[in-house]
Structures are given as C-alpha cells and as structure tokens.
Amino acid sequence: MDLVIKDLKVKYGNVEALHGINLRVEPREIVTILGANGAGKSTTLMAISGLVPACEGEILFNGMALHKMKPHQVVKTGVAQVPEGRRVFGTLTVAENLHLGAFTTRDAAKEIKTRDWIYELFPVLKERREQLAGTLSGGEQQMLAIGRALMADPKLLLLDEPSLGLAPLIIKRIFDTVRQINEAGVTVVLVEQNARAALKLAHRGYVLEVGNIVLEDQASTLLSNEDVQNAYLGGH
C-alpha cells in the first residue's frame, strides 16, 4: 500500500505549479508536506485524488496508475481526500454526510461498522448526527469531513489543512485522532501550514518551495533543522 510519485508536473493553464516532484509514502506512515502559500501542497494532493490532471510524471498507488484515473475511480482504489475548507454538505445532516462518504460501498453492514468506528473517534458527531452539518462549529465540520472520507474505508487518507481556522485546543484533538486513525492501519498524507504540529504528528516530512521539493527527512530531524525552524517554525 505504498504511494510513489515520480517527476510529477502539474499545470494550471500555462503556469506550472509543480515542476517535477518525487515523493514516496510507505504503508502505515504519516507523511506531512510543508510549505508556504502557493508552494504546491494542495496541488499535490489534488493531483493524487485526480481533481487536477497530472501533466507529466506518474502517481502510483499500490502499483495502480492514479494519474490516469478520474476522481471517482481514485476513490475506489482506496484513496480518500479531506478537501481544504472542509466542504461538508451544509443542508444535509451529519448522518447523511457520512452516508455520502460510503457512496462507493454498497455493503450496508460494513457501512454501519465503519460509521460506528467514526462515532467512536468523534463522539460529538454521534451526538449531533441529526443536526444539519452547516450548523456545526468549524472543528466539528472538520471532524465530519474526516469522518466522511473515512466512510469510504480508505487505505490512504489525504488531509488538506485540517487545522485551518481552528483553535489550538481543537487542532490538538483532531491531530490526536489522526494518530489514532493511522494506528488503525490507514496511511496518512498531511498538508499543513501549522508545521510544528504536523511534524510532531508525522513520521516523515517533505518541504515544498514554489513547486519543488527542497528537503526530505524524518520528522524529528526536520523539527530540529535550522532552516526549517527559521522558515516555518517561527525561528529562534
């Protein structure tokens, strides 16, 4: 269940957003991609899930060529994305949002099992399951977005800025849950601006700068790396 990205280039019109990046995620790993605004972090995730087409290079998940697939086919290979800004369905209830996540699975028994697991991970979702998703707080919506992605029973979870606009306490709770999800056997790719929290959670990290990977190492090493500290951790 490894993910291999080879010389990936992505273009938006004439502008090249990724200039040929190489990246590798081992099974059951948490890998974080760090970088400033516009570095290409979200683009990388969207290329994996097929929401933007790869212009050159390969994305192989478990040997399957994701770069040739449409988004709905990528979901079926076991890759689920939690999009940036959550994008839960505000006019549907929490339970219905989760039901959507299981759109590709037709096995009701399995769906119930997965849903109960998600309710265990995020008890607040169970409390609010009849509530419209639009009335949830930001943190709860993020939990719901993660839960919805997990309903597809993914082997690889792509998280895009889960800490966006959330209070530090909520961020910590969500990151703790991400660790739990990972311990249950789900590989995680985490894109984050909150570099410190991300590096504490992740096993390994990549640093993106204007469409190129400039650094790759163990998360703990990156945390103590002086350049990373100056650029992303506020320096000392």
Add this chain to the structure above:
Amino acid sequence: MNRTLISYLLSFALLAASPLVLNRFWLEVLNSVGLYAILALSLNVILGNAGLYNMGHAAFYAVGAYCAAILNTQLDIPILWSLPICGLVAAAAGALVCRPIIHLRGDYLLIVTVGVGEILRIALVNDIFGLTGGPNGIFGIDRPFLFGYKIRKPHEFLYLIWGFVAMTVFLFYRLRNSRFGRALDYLREDEVAAEGSGINTGRTKLMAFAIGAAWAGMAGALYASKMTIISPESFTFWESVLIFIIVIIGGSGNITGVLLGAFLIIGLPEFLRAYVGEFANARMWFFGLAMMIMMIFRTQGILPPGPRFFRLPKAGKEVSS
C-alpha cells in the same frame, strides 16, 4: 409521508371527478396544466435535483412531438406505442447535446441551452431532412387509442394526461429517493466534494439530462396527438422560459411545489382571463407583477424542498434521540 400521500390521492380523485362539474374550456385548461406539469417535472430533475440550468427544455419537448408526428404520419405507428421511442430519441438528443457542454456551470450552461433550443427550432422551420414540414409543421396526426378506444374529447384526454402525470410523480418520487437521487443532491450542493466521494459527476449529470429529456419527449408525443397538428411555433424560447419559471416559482427540487407551479403559471392567466372581466387585457401585467413580488419575497419558490429524510442504515447501538 402519509399526509402527502393522502393529499395526492385526494387531489387526483378531485381531478378525476372534475369532468362532472367543469365545462370544456376548463377541462382544456386542466389538460394544458397537466402537459406543463409533466414538462416541469422533467425539467425539475435537471434543474431542481441536479442543479443544472437548462433553459432550452422546449427543444426536447419538440424532439418528442416531431418524433411522434413523423412516426405516426409516415409509418402509421400509433401514438401510445411511439411514446417509449419518443422518450428514447429525446433522451439520446439530450445526451448528445449535453455531452460537450456538461462541464459548464450555472449561467454558462444556461446560455448554451438557450442556443440549442433556438438551433433546433430554426432547423424545424427550415424543414430539416425534409421531414418536419417547415413553418407549417405536420398535420393529420392520429388521436391516441387506448385498448381500442379512441381518445378524442377533453375529459378523455384529461384522464390520459393526468394518468401520465400520476405515473411521473410516482417514478420521480422514487428516483429522488434512490441512490441516483442522492448523487444528484450531493452534486448540486458541492461538485468537488461529490466527486471526491466517488460520484462520477459527468455521468450523473448526463443521466439527469437524459431522463429529463426523455420525459419532455413523451410529453411532446402526448401534445402532438392532442393537437393533431404541430408546428415550430409551439416550441419557442418562451416555452422553455415558461417551464423554467414553473420549476423556480413552484419550488425547485420539490415535486408538489412544481405541480403547484404548473397550476399557477398555466392556470392563473386563464382564470384571470375568465373572471377579471374588463381587466382581462391586463392579465399578463398582473402575472408579471406577481412573479416579481414572488422573486423578491420568496426566492426559494412557493414550496421549497423540506429537509431530506433518508432511510439510513440502522445501527444496533444507536441511542434514541
């Protein structure tokens, strides 16, 4: 659900009894309302459920009507037998037209569909393939036969048309609560999130268009056999606008709302014509004013869809709320 079912049954019973009290004029009005109800319900799948702005729906209506007319006058195929063929041809036309434009959003799609409707109308006027009879249209279309009985009088058409409406309501109600209906809901709310959850958005949109077009096509076939003569004049841009208005005013996405919209938009001007007396000439003025007021104070339509209730898989250990 039960209350809805009872009110539906009551309404249809009232309609079935209406020939006892209404004269020919009002029966014709009801037939007209019924045809527009079918058209609006078919557009509702595209516009209300899938959220795709289609203002060229009259094109599919025309395809169905001409298909029935040509099959009937040239090949002597009875109208009711040709219904499924008309539906399929209209669906194919819908899918064909929409394939290249399906990725367009909102207003862009709307403009293209307006263009499609006009292209088709002008093609009909120009007697395309020598089949459509040009501006004069096609005449001498047979009345429908049902079990060997010729349907001819207004009240007979009332049963045929409203029977078809009832079937449409039932099928579209089922469709809306199906897996496909759910996919449409997600699609309308957030396309990216829907796609990211494993919905084939392109195919789902195309299916919605094809289903909507198929039903409009069958309405066209009924119309052709009711009028026995059709011409391009019956399928102008104004028809598309009218169907669009019915869906929006009635409450896009809600079947009951759309039916109500058909009664208001098609029935109300006739009512004003008959009862407002000297103001009859001003009836379109009243009508326009009512529409403006409506869009200012109740943008979601008269009866917007209520919160959705899906039958979710039940979990054993769920606490009761």
